[in-house]
Amino acid sequence: MTVTLADVAARARVSPATVSRVLNGNYPVATSTRERVLRAVDDLDYVLNGPASSLAAATSDLVGILVNDIADPFFGIMAGAAQSEIGGPGDGTGRAGGEKLAVVCNTGGSPERELTYLTLLQRQRAAALVLTGGALEDSAHQAAMTAKLAKLADAGTRIVFCGRPPLPDSDAVVASLAFDNRGGGRVLTEHLLGLGHRRIGYVAGPLERTTTRHRLEGHREALEAAGVHGDGESLTVHGPYDRGSGYDATLELLRRQPGVTAIVAANDTVALGACAAVRERGLRIPEDVSVAGFDDLPFSVDAGLTTVRLPLFDAGARAGRLAMGKEEPPPGGIATIPAELTVRGSTAAPRVG
Amino acid sequence: MTVTLADVAARARVSPATVSRVLNGNYPVATSTRERVLRAVDDLDYVLNGPASSLAAATSDLVGILVNDIADPFFGIMAGAAQSEIGGPGDGTGRAGGEKLAVVCNTGGSPERELTYLTLLQRQRAAALVLTGGALEDSAHQAAMTAKLAKLADAGTRIVFCGRPPLPDSDAVVASLAFDNRGGGRVLTEHLLGLGHRRIGYVAGPLERTTTRHRLEGHREALEAAGVHGDGESLTVHGPYDRGSGYDATLELLRRQPGVTAIVAANDTVALGACAAVRERGLRIPEDVSVAGFDDLPFSVDAGLTTVRLPLFDAGARAGRLAMGKEEPPPGGIATIPAELTVRGSTAAPRVG
DNA sequence: CTGTTAGCGCATTCAT
């Protein structure tokens, strides 16, 4: 039924080995022979059997990109950039040469699914792996991840972190690109303090996430440095990284602390929800309440949101190159990617009194 | 080095075949034997060799989801929904049982990359495929796609379209879920006409895309039915489905036709750019110019955008179930998914005079 | 219910 390499060999009047060499291109083959083989491939419409090839060669051309939430442009931008570096341009014929198959896997933020995907990709003998997004700070899960990644690395899989802090005591990861979430959080709150805000609410991300913790720590560092002491935890509310959470948390915050003059959100998506809640309470932005986000997603400019810009595309592309071995890893395998304050119309000085 | 099925068999004191049966679960095995095998699997930390398994079984557990732009939530929402139906919940141990590996492939809207991805997935003997987004209306590409999909279907791959019109004369596709883009376009323009608008600009998507054409046709149907005749093509500008395009096209439109009282955008992302351009020209929305989008992405509620709601998540989930054979295909394999007008603050009656 | 036997289709030694 299905055309095999042997069929191609027969038609080209060469041995299967020669066809294999032509297809993989890693071996000298006479030009005339190569042409004959390629013609046979086209004539027969031959498509390589990936599993057979992977079995024999003990490696596959699959490259996995793990993301927390594929519906969130934060991840989509990074994943798309990585994929563009991995997938290669194609030859315009759809014939597919030595290209890698870059695929995105959506964990939904679930640690179990994260591990399951790693196992699935381990099964496929994935050539490389890019893990994006913050890590879960649960010691059992961390240990499981470290063990799993070590096995993958042993089997020859190149692993790169993107927007994720390095794994302690592990050389399984080729390179870790971490965003300066703490620095970004600090500079954002410094901006608000500089405007005169003293009662600042914080709509944080989910607990036990490195991203959540680092951004919050930056926020608190800035407060402490300015000698501003919040009312303990009452100015901070945690929730998932989505719009609804920002909305709910902000309503809660405004109820608990009617005197807040500014609200910092865990990210831009959450900030949109925060804005909606503020306006629904009849308050104006920024006259009555300032609102700020994080990430600088494309829609944030339209929302006029003051935020912290993260070079998501560049980071994703770099991660893709690192995964492909097209770029040298940074010294020590670790790079911190700077975050830049971006001021827009959603923040201003608080009203006097 | 690496643990194989034979190692597990030896440790569990059974034959390799029995281990295979336990792992695949599609065959009766005594409970005690199964337990012994599973213990050996855990003891040895065995991970199935996917390529070997796929080679022997002539099928793989890979399911591909093709999207035009992974950074666009339009696709992210559908892909995430599909993936959640395909991937299964996992067993919480990360051990991975009979799960499918649902992966998202980003074509970037390029027809070449679309074909390349199909070839790559064909190589892997993908179990199923979900193609999202409109199709390119180029006869050469359409023919190539039809041929490629026919081969995939012959090889046993289940193919489902999601938000994509059915392929003519092809039974390769199990089911086609198409959005009612034409109906949505019509009802949206009817809304504007009902408000009193007569000079309506249209920022269309890229040429030769079914989505672009259908939405535009709906728009024109509404105009004709109302006896409104635009100035030929001068009220329509084409461009890619992104924010910058909406911005540029709208500036162009306002320059060419200063009298426009409303602008319809190809989708919500384009509409955001249109809004920015309108405001930059010193015009207010909706007092001076009404703006409308399409899709109802999550951020659209915050932008107060009048748009057409598409049930992206439900459609993606349904496509996932269809791809897995968990749901019966609609009659004739074709379903049209209704689009619903969603009126918000970005549209209003034009100023008199 | 379980073991034995044969390949699946290709990459890679070795030869030549």
Next chain:
DNA sequence: ATGAATGCGCTAACAG
């Protein structure tokens, strides 16, 4: 530069 032979690790008939 090319051909012949071997085995990658697993599943799917068959037996039993």
